[in-house]
Amino acid sequence: MAAQITDQHTIQAAPPVAPILDSRRNFWVFTGDIITFSIGIYFIPTVTVLVGLASKLTDDKALIGAVGMMWSVSWFLPQLFAARLVRGKRREKPYLIIPSLIGRQMFILFAAWLFFTEAQQPILTIWLLILAILIFNICDALAGVAWFDMLSRALSPRMRGRSMAIGQFIGAIGGVGVGLVVERILAPDGLPFPLNYAVIFTCAWLAFTVSLVIILFLQENPVTEEAVRHSQRSSFFTDLRAIVATDALFRRVLLARFLTAVEVMAAPFYVVFGREQLNLPDSSIGAYSLAFIIGSIAGIVLFGWQHDRFGTRRVLQASSSMQFIAPALCLVLAIVPVVSAELRGVAYGMTLLAVGLNGAVSHSLVLGYLGYVMDNSAERYRATYVGVFNTISGLASLTPVLGGALMNNLSGTLEGALPYAVVFAIVVGVVGAGLLIAFRLPPGASHHASLDALPAPTNAEKAAI
Numbered sequence: 001m002a003a004q005i006t007d008q009h010t011i012q013a014a015p016p017v018a019p020i021l022d023s024r025r026n027f028w029v030f031t032g033d034i035i036t037f038s039i040g041i042y043f044i045p046t047v048t049v050l051v052g053l054a055s056k057l058t059d060d061k062a063l064i065g066a067v068g069m070m071w072s073v074s075w076f077l078p079q080l081f082a083a084r085l086v087r088g089k090r091r092e093k094p095y096l097i098i099p100s101l102i103g104r105q106m107f108i109l110f111a112a113w114l115f116f117t118e119a120q121q122p123i124l125t126i127w128l129l130i131l132a133i134l135i136f137n138i139c140d141a142l143a144g145v146a147w148f149d150m151l152s153r154a155l156s157p158r159m160r161g162r163s164m165a166i167g168q169f170i171g172a173i174g175g176v177g178v179g180l181v182v183e184r185i186l187a188p189d190g191l192p193f194p195l196n197y198a199v200i201f202t203c204a205w206l207a208f209t210v211s212l213v214i215i216l217f218l219q220e221n222p223v224t225e226e227a228v229r230h231s232q233r234s235s236f237f238t239d240l241r242a243i244v245a246t247d248a249l250f251r252r253v254l255l256a257r258f259l260t261a262v263e264v265m266a267a268p269f270y271v272v273f274g275r276e277q278l279n280l281p282d283s284s285i286g287a288y289s290l291a292f293i294i295g296s297i298a299g300i301v302l303f304g305w306q307h308d309r310f311g312t313r314r315v316l317q318a319s320s321s322m323q324f325i326a327p328a329l330c331l332v333l334a335i336v337p338v339v340s341a342e343l344r345g346v347a348y349g350m351t352l353l354a355v356g357l358n359g360a361v362s363h364s365l366v367l368g369y370l371g372y373v374m375d376n377s378a379e380r381y382r383a384t385y386v387g388v389f390n391t392i393s394g395l396a397s398l399t400p401v402l403g404g405a406l407m408n409n410l411s412g413t414l415e416g417a418l419p420y421a422v423v424f425a426i427v428v429g430v431v432g433a434g435l436l437i438a439f440r441l442p443p444g445a446s447h448h449a450s451l452d453a454l455p456a457p458t459n460a461e462k463a464a465i
Contacts, residue, residue: 025219026154027163032214034167035174040207042175043200044107045292046071047358049182051268052285053129053197055275057122061411065404068268069397070130074137075144076394080240082145083387092146093220100215103139104208106132111201119194141390148366148374148386153221157375158308161367165304168363172300175293178203183286239384249376250385252437254392256320257369259434261396263323265403266427267358270330273420274351277333278344291352292359299360303367312372313443319364320431320438326357327427334421372441403427 044050046068054067086095110132119125155163181203185196243250271288274280299319306314329350365371370389377385403423410419 021154021221022156022159023154023219025217026221027159029214029218030151030155031163031167031170033211033218034164035171036207036211036214038168038171039174039178040204040211042171042178042289042293042296043182043204043207045289045359047267047355048271048285048289048292049197049200050129050133051271052186052288053194054126055272056193057119057126061269061272061404061407062401063123063126063404064272065268065400065402067126067130067133068264069400070133071137072264072397073394074134075141076390076397078138078141079145079387079390079394081387082142083384085142086146086149091220091222092150093218095146096143096150096215096218097212099139099142100212103136103143104205104212106136107201107208108205111198111205114194114198114201125194144390145386148370149382150218150220152374152382154218157371161304161307161371164366165300165307168300169297169304172293172297172363175296176290179286179290179293182289186286188281239381240388243381243384243388249442250373250388252441253369253373254389256316256434256437256441257389258392258396260320260323260431260438261393262399262430262434263327263358263361263427264397265399266327266330266424268400269403269407269420269423270326270351270354270358273330273334273417274348277417277420278348278351280348288352288355291356292362295356295359296363298356299363302360303364307367307371311443312368312375313441315364316368316372316441317438319361319368320435322357322361324428324431324435326354326361327424327431329354331421331424331428334417334424337416 050071051064051068054064058064082095086092110128113125113128117125151160151163182200185191185199190196191199271285274288275284299322302318303315306318333347333350370386373385373389374382403426406423407419410422414422
């Protein structure tokens with residue numbers, strides 16, 4: 001009888017069985033989350049809608065660049081803090097849900113501001129837009145590290161790639177409809193300003209809310225006991241120093257990513273350049289949004305096929321090539337004067353192509369650079385790797401405001417499109433250097449040997465923990 005009681009007690013106290021790798025439920029939860037979150041992003045793409053709103057409120061290129069910069073910077077830079085927060089936690093789902101619940105309310109609040117104030121204080125409205133982007137993305141950054149870590153534990157690399165590709169593809173198909181809706185809302189005979197933008201931000205908020213509801217159904221695979229014990233033996237900064245000092249491949253990936261990501265210095269100005277130099281109407285923002293979405297679909301198909309067939313290295317090389325081509329197209333337009341209506345049509349098409357390439361690149365991160373890092377990192381270091389990688393990407397995201405400030409200064413001495421030409425030329429040179437490094441990266445492996453060779457913490461470091 002005692003043995004039976006003991007056995008019963010053991011059975012009752014046993015922890016619940018973790019969901020199996022690649023479970024159908026988790027696959028479709030991640031896929032559904034990607035679809036709905038992507039649709040929310042398609043309502044407010046940085047290089048079209050957000051920058052378009054900023055350009056309606058001010059002519060200050062530095063301030064417009066700050067809006068373009070804030071989206072990436074406020075998501076990437078908090079990643080180290082997020083990685084340290086998540087590191088060693090056996091259950092990470094609360095770190096995904098709570099920040100998401102807070103951050104996603106920012107856009108409905110900003111929509112309310114536009115609706116009730118009618119943007120009568122344009123500079124204040126821009127700063128409130130920047131604040132909304134800042135809070136949304138800081139919260140999403142905290143959630144994002146947990147999301148990527150949970151994704152890596154729930155799905156194998158192949159299934160992860162399929163989930164990303166299917167989710168992004170369906171989201172992009174829905175995004176085509178979003179682009180048409182945005183174009184209709186912003187058309188001259190559409191809704192008046194700023195009610196049109198208030199409606200757009202409300203639609204984005206609705207999509208983000210559906211995404212949050214879907215992710216509640218995620219069944220988390222807990223962190224292994226080995227990874228938890230490692231976090232107790234070693235400090236976050238000990239791992240950080242060891243990773244940076246030991247892993248030469250990771251340092252090369254960081255350099256390639258930083259240099260190619262400098263393309264964001266030019267990206268917010270593709271639409272502004274087209275509207276100013278080609279005298280395009282406000283409704284062109286909808287056309288640019290549609291080009292961004294169509295480019296996204298093409299990128300998803302291309303990158304998904306490349307990832308499934310050749311792996312993450314080919315994806316990051318293809319996306320890096322696009323980051324070189326986009327500013328190069330606009331550089332040509334800034335140098336060659338448009339003197340006829342026919343050439344103006346060609347130039348318009350080239351700017352649409354640049355925005356489309358930017359849309360394609362926006363879907364390459366997980367299948368490309370970040371996927372390459374995740375595939376080559378041990379579980380106990382993965383959150384640290386992701387945090388370091390995304391923080392370096394965030395440093396590159398600071399450059400749009402630098403590009404805007406440079407244009408403002410050059411406008412007093414250079415005429416026409418030449419200030420744009422200088423910025424585009426700088427970006428082409430920097431991204432070109434990163435592209436060369438990207439093409440020299442070795443094929444990825446499921447586990448890079450140097451990751452297991454990281455030095456153990458010293459006695460002094462253990463005492464400091």
